[in-house]
Amino acid sequence: MENYSRLCIHTITTKPWNLKEAVEKYAAAGVGGISVWREALQGYDLAAAGKMIRDAGLEIVSLVRGGFFPAKDEAGRKAAETDNLQAIAEAEALGAPAVVLVPGAVPGLPLSDARDQIEEGIRSLLPRTTEAGVKLSIEPLHPMYADSRSAINTLASANDMAERIDSDMVGIAVDVYHLWWDPDLQAQIKRCGEKGNLFAFHICDWLSPTEDMLNDRGLMGEGCIPIKEIRGWVEEAGFSGFNEVEIFSTQKWAMNQDAFLKEIQDAYRNHA
Amino acid sequence: MENYSRLCIHTITTKPWNLKEAVEKYAAAGVGGISVWREALQGYDLAAAGKMIRDAGLEIVSLVRGGFFPAKDEAGRKAAETDNLQAIAEAEALGAPAVVLVPGAVPGLPLSDARDQIEEGIRSLLPRTTEAGVKLSIEPLHPMYADSRSAINTLASANDMAERIDSDMVGIAVDVYHLWWDPDLQAQIKRCGEKGNLFAFHICDWLSPTEDMLNDRGLMGEGCIPIKEIRGWVEEAGFSGFNEVEIFSTQKWAMNQDAFLKEIQDAYRNHA
Numbered sequence A, B: 001m002e003n004y005s006r007l008c009i010h011t012i013t014t015k016p017w018n019l020k021e022a023v024e025k026y027a028a029a030g031v032g033g034i035s036v037w038r039e040a041l042q043g044y045d046l047a048a049a050g051k052m053i054r055d056a057g058l059e060i061v062s063l064v065r066g067g068f069f070p071a072k073d074e075a076g077r078k079a080a081e082t083d084n085l086q087a088i089a090e091a092e093a094l095g096a097p098a099v100v101l102v103p104g105a106v107p108g109l110p111l112s113d114a115r116d117q118i119e120e121g122i123r124s125l126l127p128r129t130t131e132a133g134v135k136l137s138i139e140p141l142h143p144m145y146a147d148s149r150s151a152i153n154t155l156a157s158a159n160d161m162a163e164r165i166d167s168d169m170v171g172i173a174v175d176v177y178h179l180w181w182d183p184d185l186q187a188q189i190k191r192c193g194e195k196g197n198l199f200a201f202h203i204c205d206w207l208s209p210t211e212d213m214l215n216d217r218g219l220m221g222e223g224c225i226p227i228k229e230i231r232g233w234v235e236e237a238g239f240s241g242f243n244e245v246e247i248f249s250t251q252k253w254a255m256n257q258d259a260f261l262k263e264i265q266d267a268y269r270n271h272a
Helices: A019-028 A046-055 A074-094 A111-132 A155-165 A185-194 A227-236 A257-271 B019-028 B046-055 B074-094 B111-132 B155-165 B185-194 B227-236 B257-271
Strands: A007-010 A033-037 A059-067 A098-102 A135-138 A170-175 A198-203 A243-245 B007-010 B033-037 B059-067 B098-102 B135-138 B170-175 B198-203 B243-245
Touching: A007 A059, A007 A257, A019 A033, A019 A046, A019 A257, A033 A046, A046 A059, A046 A074, A059 A074, A059 A135, A074 A098, A074 A111, A098 A198, A111 A135, A111 A155, A111 A170, A135 A155, A135 A198, A155 A170, A155 A185, A170 A185, A185 A198, A185 A227, A198 A227, A243 A257, B007 B059, B007 B257, B019 B033, B019 B046, B019 B257, B033 B046, B046 B059, B046 B074, B059 B074, B059 B135, B074 B098, B074 B111, B098 B198, B111 B135, B111 B155, B111 B170, B135 B155, B135 B198, B155 B170, B155 B185, B170 B185, B185 B198, B185 B227, B198 B227, B243 B257
Parallel strands: A007 A033, A007 A243, A033 A059, A059 A098, A098 A135, A135 A170, A170 A198, A198 A243, B007 B033, B007 B243, B033 B059, B059 B098, B098 B135, B135 B170, B170 B198, B198 B243
Antiparallel strands: none
16 A cells, blocks of 8 residues: 555645544545644534544644734734634644644735734744644745735745744744745755754645636646655755645535545655 | 826736827827837837837837747747847837846746746847847746746846846846735845846736736735835836836726726826
8 A cells, every 4th residue: 555644634625524524534545644724623622623533543733724913903913813822722622733824914014014913923922832832833825925815925034034933833834835936945945944943844736827816726746836846855854744735726626525535645646 | 297207108008009099198198108018019010110109209118028938849949039039120120128028937847947948048139139229128027927927036036147147238127016025125126226237117006806817917006015115116226217007907908998097197196
């Protein structure tokens, strides 16, 4: 049998399945890890959900997602802090070792202000995240999301921030979809590893053409991202964790999800 | 009357108008410059078109566009060279001082190879561009176009290439739409000016949400780009040329173009 022990799937990737279905299907297919989206936990007791996942033989890689720190007013920033504390509490109850942070951005708020608010927001979580033993992974997002989802758009920018914060509890999630175009990527991955900040590695592919800016990601091998090459850089940088398949795709969600899971495994073997 | 002497409009911005209409309308509105898309020249004698534009009191800023150098085979690269020589000849006949180069990319061709091919392609044009007195402006495109339109996606990357080529005939077109998200933008604009490579400045806005990756650009003030701030950086870097409005928008093209031209002028006064 093929070895899928380092393959992790994000629950959003097979959105039509509820958490129980996803856990059973991934485990039956020999997949090693699962990253759980908070939406998938609706209606579940968190500790029981964590036990169900572990009992099925899956490792919980991350809880997804916190972040979205910037806001135009104090109330908005306070709401973000509350939600992030809640995410850390959920990860702790579930038994997830880390929370992925989508940094956030607000149209019309200067990016430099947004970056300051992101850094301040993460710093404010440090006491709680240390106490809970839940790490925080900053995920730089593609520059096409700089308007409303992330003011951190390159690995250099995320490296700068993680190094300034300088905590064992704060690192970075490297996602090929967001970063593949950057001529500085190899060097920044090396730096990220050397500083101990390479916490997670997400894979999927960039379709040509891309029909929708949010929900038209491709399966590995369907697009133009040199996934194997980037995975090589990540592993040279010392990373030995999971390869997390995170795909938002209206087309894939419309498929039979059993067939899609098989495609994910084929793509993982051949193109990642 | 307001001063529109440094306002330039790209013919594609008012695509429903043919060249003669665009020239008459821009001139009647007091607009100072025009950048001519090659598509708009179909059916015109180039020298006569140039004379028509100058006689109307408009300055020709650029011919748009050449480039698209990378290809998967030698025939494709040769075809690109031929087309670029043709673009230079057209600019010379029209009396345009520069050609804007969209660098190009090909899905599946490694970006590092594409970058090498772009640089080689530009170098191959140097004798002809010098002879014709037609400058070449490399336009770095947003990273969301790295798959099929441009392997040059940051001003740093364009600066590197222009400095390596090191010719008075080769510089850069800075477009806020492509570059606004970059935390390094101010420093790279300064560098671009200091090296004498700041040839052109394009403006429009980034809409939130953006519904289409190609044809949903906004008018200045409709989106989240700090256009005045970036224009300030460009002028501090020594640029005193035109502010070129380049908008691809299915919605704007469906408008009455006289009303749209008025909106462009209002937006230019208030938000650029």
